[in-house]
Amino acid sequence: MRSNIDYWKKGFRDGIPIALGYIAVSFTFGIMAKNAGLTVFQAVLMSAVNVTSAGQFAGLGLIEASASYFELAFTQLIINLRYCLMSCSLSQKISNDTSFVHRIFIASGVTDEIFGVSVSTEGKLNPFYSYGVISVAVPGWVFGTFLGVVSGNILPARVLSALSVALYGMFIAIIVPPAKQNKIIAGIIMISMLSSLAFSKLPLLDQISSGFRIIILTVVIAGAAAILFPLKEDTNE
Amino acid sequence: MNNNVYIYIFVMAGVTYLIRLLPLTLIQKEIKNATIRSFLYYVPYVTLAVMTFPAILYATSSIWSALAGFIIAIVLAYRGGSLFKVSLSACLVVFIVELFIC
Numbered sequence: 001m002r003s004n005i006d007y008w009k010k011g012f013r014d015g016i017p018i019a020l021g022y023i024a025v026s027f028t029f030g031i032m033a034k035n036a037g038l039t040v041f042q043a044v045l046m047s048a049v050n051v052t053s054a055g056q057f058a059g060l061g062l063i064e065a066s067a068s069y070f071e072l073a074f075t076q077l078i079i080n081l082r083y084c085l086m087s088c089s090l091s092q093k094i095s096n097d098t099s100f101v102h103r104i105f106i107a108s109g110v111t112d113e114i115f116g117v118s119v120s121t122e123g124k125l126n127p128f129y130s131y132g133v134i135s136v137a138v139p140g141w142v143f144g145t146f147l148g149v150v151s152g153n154i155l156p157a158r159v160l161s162a163l164s165v166a167l168y169g170m171f172i173a174i175i176v177p178p179a180k181q182n183k184i185i186a187g188i189i190m191i192s193m194l195s196s197l198a199f200s201k202l203p204l205l206d207q208i209s210s211g212f213r214i215i216i217l218t219v220v221i222a223g224a225a226a227i228l229f230p231l232k233e234d235t236n237e
Numbered sequence: 238m239n240n241n242v243y244i245y246i247f248v249m250a251g252v253t254y255l256i257r258l259l260p261l262t263l264i265q266k267e268i269k270n271a272t273i274r275s276f277l278y279y280v281p282y283v284t285l286a287v288m289t290f291p292a293i294l295y296a297t298s299s300i301w302s303a304l305a306g307f308i309i310a311i312v313l314a315y316r317g318g319s320l321f322k323v324s325l326s327a328c329l330v331v332f333i334v335e336l337f338i339c
Contacts, residue, residue, distance in 0.1 A: 017324035042242050049250035059249050069248050076252040082284065083253070087260035089277045096267055103261045110257040112288060117320065119281045161298040162332035168293035169310040169327030171285040176314035178282070185282055192286035200291055214287050221283045226275035 004128040011117075011132020018113045018133065019140025021166030025053050026141045027155060030148015032057065036064045040149045047145040051111055051138055054211060055079045079211040085218055086115040093118065093125045102127040109134040113167055120174045184229045192221055302334040 026047055033043035038060075050056050055076050062072050087110050094106065106127055114133050118125050147154055179186035199205045199213045208216070268274050290307075297303040306327040313323045 014320050017321050020328070021324070038242065042246065045243075046246045046249070049246065050253055052253050055249065055253055059245070063242065063245050069244060072245055073248050073252045076249050077256065080253045080256050083256045084260055085280055086284070087257050088264060089280045091261050091264035092268060092274065092277050094261075096265065100262065104258065107258040107261045108254065110261075112284075116281065116285050157298070158332060158335055161302070161335060162328045164296040165293060165303060165306040165310075165327045165331050166324045168289050168296060169306065169324035170320050171289045172307070172310040172327075173314045173318065173320045173323035175282055175285050175289075176311060177317060180315060185279075188279060188282050189286045192283045193290035196287040197291045210292075214284055217287045218280055218283045222276050222279035225279045225283075226272050230271045230275045231278055 004126065007126040007128040008132040008135075010121075011129040011134075012136050013132075014117045015114075015133035015136035015140075017166050017170050018117070018137040020163055021113065021170065022137060022140040023144035023147070024160050024163035024166065026144030027148040027160065029053065029056055029060075030145040030150075032060055032148075033145070034149045036060045038063075038149070040146065043149045044142055044146050048138070048142045051109075051141055052080055052083075079209070082112075082211060082214045082218070083110050083115075085215065086110055086112075089119060090115065090125065094127070095124045098127060105134075106130045109138070111137075113137065113170065116171055116174050120178075184225065188221060188225050192217060195221065297331050298335055299338055301338060302331045305334045306331040 029047065030043055033046070038046070046056060046059070050059070058075055058079055059072060062075060067075075087107065090106065090110065094103075098106075106125075109130055114130070114137055117133055118130055121129055175185075175189055179189050195217050196213065199208060199217070268277070293307050294300050294303045297306070309330045310323050310327040313326055318326070
């Protein structure tokens, strides 16, 4: 058995690429927040309590347009509904006896990226692993926002461009190794990527927002896979 | 901006946090149903694959640097590289390719 502090350290290490990727994205968010008329404090606060890229970008647009609170709430619900699927998946990844307090804190870190590394850990998810990831990734997100608002040109464009692939690189590092062992997963990944490409290129389908695209494809593809290739008993993966 | 920015921020945060929190607190038990379990098992692979491609190709200043980063990431991940190594190598490759073409 490894101690909680070991899990925390492991999480912290896996969180570093997330933090770097976050800085690149939230830096851009900071610039846009400033243009939308938010103060440094407001932009940083928004990043600290939301930690959701697409949701925050959409939120800025609505705030600028003086949308109603209801409209804003509804938009966030739609854009971030994918977190619901992720949380359902995580509920099976954590141990049954995980306390309510741990669940509350784990939930605060359900983002695409933190979810990605959390599900890729071996066996059950130790809450301290999540805290390790959160403790470096979330400050990265907040710090990037701060930099973006305070100075729009502190990071050279080349560096920003390079850092923009950090999060995708991480996703690939998560999904490729299991695909090597398991042909079904490899097939699912190929189909998912091709469908995603189709959704971004084909007329009509390209009108669907990326948040909804994720939800639709996840439900359809993971659903079909579950019916066609149900897991064998007692695989705790 | 006529409305209060702080109320906006907390409305957003409240909705987003509830979406994250409810499944984690409401589903306390291990799900026994094989189909649902299988579905939840496959969810991350579909979600992450859909988010990665083709979005990665448009993330950088040039589709070619992005493609190079994408390929390197796949090769290194296939060889069992750590998250950190795969991720930063992809960034590095993008940076180097863009030195030449941009």
